[in-house]
Amino acid sequence: MNLDQTVLAFAGTVVLVSLALGWLVSPYWLLLTAFAGVNMIQASFTGFCPAAIVFKKLGRPAGNAFS
Numbered sequence: 001m002n003l004d005q006t007v008l009a010f011a012g013t014v015v016l017v018s019l020a021l022g023w024l025v026s027p028y029w030l031l032l033t034a035f036a037g038v039n040m041i042q043a044s045f046t047g048f049c050p051a052a053i054v055f056k057k058l059g060r061p062a063g064n065a066f067s
Contacts (some may be wrong), residue, residue, distance in 0.1 A: 003062040007051050011036055 001009070014036045021029035043049040056062060 001060075003052055003055055003060045006055050006060050007049060010051055010055075011040060 015033050018029050018032035018036065022033070039050070043052075
């Protein structure tokens with residue numbers, strides 16, 4: 001799993017966990033889903049992704065998804 005796949009898996013996990021917590025605990029958890037969505041839109045325009053920076057520092061390889 002490369003860096004791009006790791007970031008996408010992390011974003012999907014954050015969204016699904018946030019939806020579950022919003023359903024089971026409090027609707028305020030849906031703000032985490034909104035934050036994740038805004039961050040993904042921001043990253044698509046600017047190329048700046050905090051999660052990618054963290055995963056890269058943790059040693060995740062940044063190879064091509066199809067290699």
